[in-house]
Amino acid sequence: MSKAQEKTRFERLIPDITTLIDGTLSKKIKEKELSAEEIYIHEKILKKLELDSEAGKTSGNLGLEELKRLQELSREQGFSIIFAGKDNRYIPYNALAKELNELTTALAWEKGGILATSDKLLAKIAQAKAVEVFQIENDKDFKKIKLEEFFDKETMSVHLREGMKPMAKKGKPGDWEFKEISNKKLTAETIKGLSTEIIEAAHMRTDGFVEIEREGSTIIQLGQYRIVLLRPPLADGLEITAVRPVKRLTIEEYKLSEKLLERIEGQAEGILISGSPGHGKTTFAQALAVFYANRGKIVKTVEAPRDLILPDDITQLSISRGSPEEIHDILLLSRPDYTLFDEMRNTQDFLLYSDLRLAGVGMVGVVHGTSPIDSIQRFIGRIELGVIPHVLDTVVFIKNGKVDTVLAVEMKVKVPAGMAEADLARPVVVVSDFETGKPYAEIYTYGEETVVIPVTKEDKQKGMFALAEKQIEKAFERYSEKVEVETISPEKAIVRVPEKYISAIIGREGKNIAKIEEKLGIGIDIRALENYKETPTGKSAQYTIKESSKTISFDLRGRHFGKDIDIYVGDDYIATFAVGKKGIKIKKQSALGRIILTAIREGEKIDLKVKK
Numbered sequence: 001m002s003k004a005q006e007k008t009r010f011e012r013l014i015p016d017i018t019t020l021i022d023g024t025l026s027k028k029i030k031e032k033e034l035s036a037e038e039i040y041i042h043e044k045i046l047k048k049l050e051l052d053s054e055a056g057k058t059s060g061n062l063g064l065e066e067l068k069r070l071q072e073l074s075r076e077q078g079f080s081i082i083f084a085g086k087d088n089r090y091i092p093y094n095a096l097a098k099e100l101n102e103l104t105t106a107l108a109w110e111k112g113g114i115l116a117t118s119d120k121l122l123a124k125i126a127q128a129k130a131v132e133v134f135q136i137e138n139d140k141d142f143k144k145i146k147l148e149e150f151f152d153k154e155t156m157s158v159h160l161r162e163g164m165k166p167m168a169k170k171g172k173p174g175d176w177e178f179k180e181i182s183n184k185k186l187t188a189e190t191i192k193g194l195s196t197e198i199i200e201a202a203h204m205r206t207d208g209f210v211e212i213e214r215e216g217s218t219i220i221q222l223g224q225y226r227i228v229l230l231r232p233p234l235a236d237g238l239e240i241t242a243v244r245p246v247k248r249l250t251i252e253e254y255k256l257s258e259k260l261l262e263r264i265e266g267q268a269e270g271i272l273i274s275g276s277p278g279h280g281k282t283t284f285a286q287a288l289a290v291f292y293a294n295r296g297k298i299v300k301t302v303e304a305p306r307d308l309i310l311p312d313d314i315t316q317l318s319i320s321r322g323s324p325e326e327i328h329d330i331l332l333l334s335r336p337d338y339t340l341f342d343e344m345r346n347t348q349d350f351l352l353y354s355d356l357r358l359a360g361v362g363m364v365g366v367v368h369g370t371s372p373i374d375s376i377q378r379f380i381g382r383i384e385l386g387v388i389p390h391v392l393d394t395v396v397f398i399k400n401g402k403v404d405t406v407l408a409v410e411m412k413v414k415v416p417a418g419m420a421e422a423d424l425a426r427p428v429v430v431v432s433d434f435e436t437g438k439p440y441a442e443i444y445t446y447g448e449e450t451v452v453i454p455v456t457k458e459d460k461q462k463g464m465f466a467l468a469e470k471q472i473e474k475a476f477e478r479y480s481e482k483v484e485v486e487t488i489s490p491e492k493a494i495v496r497v498p499e500k501y502i503s504a505i506i507g508r509e510g511k512n513i514a515k516i517e518e519k520l521g522i523g524i525d526i527r528a529l530e531n532y533k534e535t536p537t538g539k540s541a542q543y544t545i546k547e548s549s550k551t552i553s554f555d556l557r558g559r560h561f562g563k564d565i566d567i568y569v570g571d572d573y574i575a576t577f578a579v580g581k582k583g584i585k586i587k588k589q590s591a592l593g594r595i596i597l598t599a600i601r602e603g604e605k606i607d608l609k610v611k612k
Contacts, residue, residue, distance in 0.1 A: 010036040010134070012113030016104045017045050019116050021062050022203040024136050026069040034134070035079065039070065042085040042107050044100055056215040056231060058199045065196075084111070105131055118204075145197050147225070147242055150181060156278070160240040162188045172246055173280030174400025191238040195229050198222065198240075211305035212320050219305045226307035245309060249283055251291040254403055257435060264288070265295065268394040269338075269362040274375035275398035277368060282308065282342065284398050285366050289314055289340045297337040302327055302352075308342060324352045331356055338362040350382045357391045372397040372405045373441050373452060376431065380450055385443065386411065388429055395431075406434040416444055417455050424521055447471055469493070472520060479505050481611075482529060492523045499528040500573060538609035541565060543583070545600065552596050554584040554608065564611040569599045576611070584608075 013036040019025050020041075028034050046067070052060025067081075074081050085107040101119075105126045108115040115126045118136040126133050150158040156169040156176055166182045201222055202208035208222040216234020220227040230239040256264075264271070273288070275281045286308055293299045293314055301308055304320040315336075319327055331339055341353050344367045357363045369375040375395055379388055388409065395407040408431070415425045417439065429443040439455040469485040472493055476483045480497040487493045497505065505526055506513045517524050541560055546553040560579045567574045567584075575592055577584045586593045599606055 008034055010034065010114050012036065012038045012040060012111050013116050013134070014040045014042075014104060014108040014111065014113045015116040016119065016122060017048060017063065017100050018119055018203065019136060020045065020049070020066045021059050022118060022136075023062065023066050023069075023200050024118065024204060025116060026066055026073060028136070029070070029073050029077070035077065038080045038082055038113075039074075040082050040084050040107060040111055040113060041067070042100070042103050043083055044085070044103050046083060048100060056233070057213050058195060058218055058229065059203075059210070059213060062196065062199055062203075101125075105129060108132075143201075145201050145222075147194055147198060147227070147240070150242075151244060154246070155244065156246050157241065157243040160186055160191060160194065160242075162186055162191050162238045169278070172401055173278060173283060173398075174402070176278065188238055191240060194240060195231075195238070198227055198229070209306075211318060221305055221307055224309055226305060243307075245283060245286075247283070248309065249287050251287045254284065254287065256403060260403075260406055260434065263394060263434070264291075270357050270390075270392045270394065271364045272375045272392055272395045273364065273366045273398060274369035274372065274395060275404075276370055280398050280401040281366050281368075283401070284396070284403070285340055285342060285364065286310060288364060289338075292338045298335070299338050299340065300331065300334070300336040301340040301342060302331075303342045308340075319349075324348050328352060328355065331361055332359060336361065338364060341365045343367075347382055350379060354379070354383050354387070354391045358387070363391075369397070372407055373431065373454075376407075376409065376429075376443070377452055380443070380452070385429065385445060385450055386427060388443070394434065407440055408432050408434040416446075417442055417453065447474070472522070472524070475516060475520060476505070484529060487522075492525065494525045494527060496527050496529040502526055502528060538566065538611050541608040541610050543608055545606075547588075550588060552586045552588060552593055552600075553582070554586075556583040556608075560610055566609045566611060567596075568607040568609065569595065569604055 013034075015025050025039075029036075045063075049060045049063035049067075053064055054060070070081055073079075085103060101122050105115060105122070107113075108126065108131045109129065114132045114134050115123075116134045116136060117123055117126075120135070123133045123135045147158070150160070150166055150168065152170075154170045156171065156173075158181075159167045159169075163185060165180050165185055168179055168181045169176045170179050171177055195218075198220060199210065199218065202210050202220045205222065208220065210218060210220050212219040214234075216231055218229040220229070224244050226243045228241045230241075232238075251261075251264075271288075273281050273285050289299050289301065289308070289310055293311060300315045300317060301310065302317050302319050304318060306316045306318050308316060310316060317327055317330065322330075339356060339361055341349065341363060344350055344353060344365050353363055353365050367375045367378060369378070372395055375397075376388065376392060379391065383391065389411040392409045395405075395409065396403055397405040397407070399405075410430055410432075412428055412430050413425060414428050414430075416428055426444055430439065431441040431443065432439050441452055441454050443450065443452050445451075469487050472485045472487075472495060473483050476485075476495055476497065480501045482498055484496040485493055486496075504512075505516075513524060513526065541556055544555040544557070546555055556579060558581075561581060563579050564576055565579055565584065566576050574595060577586075586596060588594070588597060596606070598604075
């Protein structure tokens with residue numbers, strides 16, 4: 001114990017900003033645990049509290065409320081509060097918090113006073129500078145806060161909102177009810193009071209901390225409670241949501257098969273735990289982390305917020321307090337056997353998971369998903385398809401608090417399910433049921449798209465038909481602007497186009513349609529599109545007609561080179577031509593040439609429409 005701590009009365013006391021936010025100084029003065037003749041507050045502390053309060057941060061309001069209480073106590077007990085330490089330097093807001101410790105320590109040295117702080121690191125730094133310190137210990141006797149009165153043994157979460165009756169989820173993961181827990185509506189003042197008490201407890205208790213604080217929200221971990229505080233302008237009213245794990249389970253209590261336990265312990269190093277909200281993903285993740293730690297593995301977690309309840313030998317990292325690059329470096333340098341990534345949400349999270357896994361770190365990721373395959377799909381487009389099996393090998397789907405489905409992921413070169421031609425073989429990500437080995441889904445590239453096809457009989461046929469129709473339609477769009485496709489079996493499809501295009505699609509002796517069928521790997525039955533009326537579309541092109549002894553030419557004055565142009569006589573479509581460097585040339589002796597010549601002689605309108 002330092003010399004300063006032996007005293008109960010100080011001549012000059014200089015509190016740091018955390019002491020003011022905690023509210024401990026006024027409490028100790030009021031309870032006669034300490035007294036001072038003068039209390040000095042650095043001007044920059046007041047400025048920081050003012051800025052935080054204006055930004056909607058609760059810490060700013062708490063600090064200002066503490067200053068108000070100290071002013072009232074100064075009038076009652078006769079001590080002075082002095083604002084000092086003016087500093088005209090411009091300090092950016094994001095650097096102000098760090099600067100305040102140095103400024104407060106300097107003020108204590110300048111005034112020959114005693115620094116009051118609960119920050120152990122700041123206390124050591126101040127003592128190294130020969131500044132006397134009164135170190136305020138955080139409250140180790142945790143008092144029950146009012147929020148806890150809304151919880152009973154069955155309560156999973158409590159939802160409090162101004163103007164509404166308090167509600168709670170009661171039950172267990174996957175089997176709960178949303179119940180009203182009081183007939184009395186909550187007022188804004190009640191919510192404010194609860195929020196203030198929660199934040200004060202987070203600052204004072206050793207098992208509490210403010211994880212994230214923004215203008216309209218504060219996320220707090222207080223013991224086993226994860227608490228989210230919302231306020232305007234982010235929300236349309238004051239709101240508190242508090243979540244608590246109902247039960248901690250061990251891996252043994254999940255009654256996993258020996259086969260799965262062997263895989264988890266010895267083979268699986270790219271695990272995804274997925275499921276819908278409230279079904280027990282986090283509970284299983286905690287059990288898995290403890291399972292690895294009990295087997296002598298080094299385990300770390302990446303969380304936002306840090307709300308997993310884990311033993312002290314598991315290091316919990318907060319990605320909201322550091323950058324993905326910093327987390328990446330820490331994990332690679334510390335070389336854990338397994339890293340648990342709780343609540344992967346955005347692309348950066350998925351990329352960090354993938355990068356660490358490819359670097360050789362065993363990874364366990366927790367993601368939201370309404371079906372077992374959803375979690376794998378969330379990697380598509382974020383990493384290359386061929387990399388997925390190197391990043392993921394096992395998917396555990398949690399439903400109603402139990403392990404519902406386990407999938408294995410691997411890469412094979414094969415003909416995708418539902419296709420018959422051997423030359424259609426390609427790399428396929430095969431997802432199978434781990435316990436039975438039966439195929440569950442296949443992921444592969446088809447054309448320019450990455451597709452996920454279920455491999456159950458009914459879903460496979462439905463998925464393959466939809467995919468086939470889309471690809472067939474795309475193949476025929478070069479021949480007709482209007483295409484309808486109907487797949488009637490894995491080997492046969494009906495394609496309907498305007499009748500005028502059918503001969504061009506079939507080609508001489510059926511050679512063109514044969515090539516199309518070979519390319520698509522499916523038989524095509526070409527039929528005329530019923531009740532289809534062609535209407536001229538596109539922009540009309542200006543032209544001059546020129547005749548020679550053998551040809552009719554449409555001179556387009558060097559425009560539209562390489563574009564397709566539809567020729568109409570009146571409202572009747574005649575043909576489509578690609579525009580060459582010299583425009584369009586048609587032989588007079590051809591059937592089309594004779595139609596054009598007749599139209600010219602009879603003065604019919606000839607329209608050239610540029611296709612889009």
